[in-house]
C-alpha cells in the first residue's frame with residue numbers, strides 16, 4: 048500500500064502546525080502499519096511550473112482529437128505533470144499537508160493541481176463523465192489556519208475547493224485534521240486547539256492503518 052504525501056509549506060516543522068500534524072499522522076501510520084510505503088512530494092523542493100500554452104495543448108488536445116501528437120516542445124512542457132500524475136497513479140491514498148492562505152490553498156498547490164489533475168494522466172473524459180485513471184480510494188487534509196471557521200463557513204475555500212477537486216477526479220472521501228485558531232494573538236487557546244488537531248491526526252492515521260491492514 049502506498050500513501051502519496053503532498054506537502055505545501057515552506058516553513059520548518061517547529062514553526063508549522065500543519066507539518067506537526069503530518070509528523071503525528073505519519074508516525075502513527077507507520078507505527079501501526081510498518082508495511083506502508085510513503086512517497087513524499089514536497090512542493091517547495093519540486094515546485095510546479097505554471098501551466099503554459101504548450102503544456103495545455105499536450106494535456107488537453109488528445110481528449111478532443113485522439114490522433115493529436117504533441118510536438119517535442121509540448122511534450123517537454125507537460126513532463127512535470129506527467130511524472131507527478133504517475134506517482135499519484137502508483138498510490139492508494141493521498142495526503143495533503145497545507146496551511147490556509149487567504150482562505151484557500153497556497154498558490155503552489157493550485158499550480159500543481161492545475162496540471163496534475165488533467166485528462167489523459169489522472170482521469171479521462173467519457174462523454175460528460177469523468178473516468179479515474181488512478182486508484183486513490185481516500186484522501187486526507189492536514190491543515191492549519193490562524194482563524195477559526197465553523198463547519199460550512201462560506202469563507203472556507205480550503206476544504207471546499209479541495210473536496211470539489213478530489214470529487215471531480217473520482218476521490219470521494221476527504222478526511223480532515225485541522226489546527227485552527229493558530230494565531231495566538233487572537234486565540235488564547237491556540238495550543239489546546241493544536242493538541243486537539245494532533246489527536247485527530249493520530250486517530251485518522253490509526254483508522255487508516257486498520258483499513259489498510261484489513262485489505263492485505
Ligand SMILES: Cc1cc2nc3c(=O)[nH]c(=O)nc-3n(C[C@H](O)[C@H](O)[C@H](O)COP(=O)(O)O)c2cc1C
Nearest residue numbers: 063064065066146147148149150191192193194229
Ligand atoms: C500568506 C498568508 C495568508 C494567510 N491567510 C489566512 C487566512 O485567510 N485565514 C486564516 O485563518 N489564516 C491565514 N493565515 C494564517 C495561517 O493559516 C496560520 O499561520 C497557520 O498556522 C499556517 O499553517 P502552518 O502553521 O502549518 O504554517 C495566513 C498566513 C499567511 C502567511
